Amino acid sequence: xxxxxxxxxxxxxxxxxxxxxxxxxxxxxxxxxxxxxxxxxxxxxxxxxxxxxxxxxxxxxxxxxxxxxxxxxxxxxxxxxxxxxxxxxxxxxxxxxxxxxxxxxxxxxxxxxxxxxxxxxxxxxxxxxxxxxxxxxxxxxxxxxxxxxxxxxxxxxxxxxxxxxxxxxxxxxxxxxxxxxxxxxxxxxxxxxxxxxxxx
Numbered sequence: 001x002x003x004x005x006x007x008x009x010x011x012x013x014x015x016x017x018x019x020x021x022x023x024x025x026x027x028x029x030x031x032x033x034x035x036x037x038x039x040x041x042x043x044x045x046x047x048x049x050x051x052x053x054x055x056x057x058x059x060x061x062x063x064x065x066x067x068x069x070x071x072x073x074x075x076x077x078x079x080x081x082x083x084x085x086x087x088x089x090x091x092x093x094x095x096x097x098x099x100x101x102x103x104x105x106x107x108x109x110x111x112x113x114x115x116x117x118x119x120x121x122x123x124x125x126x127x128x129x130x131x132x133x134x135x136x137x138x139x140x141x142x143x144x145x146x147x148x149x150x151x152x153x154x155x156x157x158x159x160x161x162x163x164x165x166x167x168x169x170x171x172x173x174x175x176x177x178x179x180x181x182x183x184x185x186x187x188x189x190x191x192x193x194x195x196x197x198x199x200x
Contacts, residue, residue, distance in 0.1 A: 002168045003135050010126040013161060014055040025160045026058035028183035030065060033158070036179070036186045037120075039070045042154070046076040046089065046118035049098070049106040056124060057158045063092070076118055078145070079111045087145040088113045121146065121153045123177060128157055129167040132176035132189030146175045154178050163187060 001009070017025075039045070047063060050056035066073055078087040090096075090111045097109040123142055125134035134157050136142060146155070157180035180187045 001164065003138070006127045006135055006164065006167060007138060010161065011054075014126075017055050017160070019055075022055050022160075023058065025183045026061055029057055029158050029160075029181050030061040032181045032184065032186055033062060033156075034065055034069070036181065037156075039066055039073060042070075042073060042118075042120040044074045044076060044116050044118045045120045045122065046078070046153070047122045048124045049077055051104045053104050057160060059122065059158070062122065067094075074116060076114065076116060077108070078141075079107050079113070080141070085139065085141060085144065086148070087141050089116060089118070090114060091116065117149055117151045118153050119151065121155050123155060123157045125157050125159055125180075127161065127167070128159060128163050128177065128180055128187075130163045130165060130187070132178070132180070132187075133167050133170050133174055134177055134180075135167060140173075143173050143175055147173065156181065158182075 045066060047059045048056075050058050050060070063075060066075060075092045076089040077092045079090050080086070081088050088111075090108050091114045092108075098106040099109050101107050121142075123134060124136055126136060128134040146153075155175070155177045157177045159180055159182050162182060162185070163180070176189055178189060180189075
């Protein structure tokens with residue numbers, strides 16, 4: 001199926017989930033995540049913050065666990081730079097005050113951009129395929145963000161649902177993931193990485 005068809009299908013599937021189901025699946029994803037990755041391997045982690053009314057996986061569970069398991073790991077969250085379609089990094093601390101913007105995305109009330117480069121990026125997605133390609137809402141924010149980084153981070157997706165066989169219409173600028181975490185399975189993709197990443 002093509003991207004547009006998959007967006008419609010998986011937005012509908014997400015909408016049908018209850019808040020309790022989203023919470024349960026998010027907890028299971030957090031378990032598979034930390035059972036598969038040694039978070040201490042990473043010094044800077046970028047995570048998206050969930051849009052609650054889109055039933056996205058709850059990444060606050062990952063944030064809380066990273067702070068407990070690896071207090072020295074820095075956590076970055078995205079902010080859309082005004083007037084552009086670019087994401088900028090903001091360092092998330094326990095003192096950061098978040099507010100929900102007009103799109104339903106939690107953002108820092110007073111964002112201060114940082115030049116820190118992540119070595120792990122946790123990516124949002126609606127659907128993904130068995131090659132590691134993902135689709136989001138179609139705005140291309142994360143493809144542009146990944147292409148702008150000076151380093152090649154380890155790219156991890158999180159998904160409530162299993163992969164489709166293949167996403168049709170992949171573009172040259174679409175960047176595949178290295179791994180994707182589902183509630184009960186972990187999918188690894190052979191993207192010819194040679195990094196020393198602790199993945200079990």
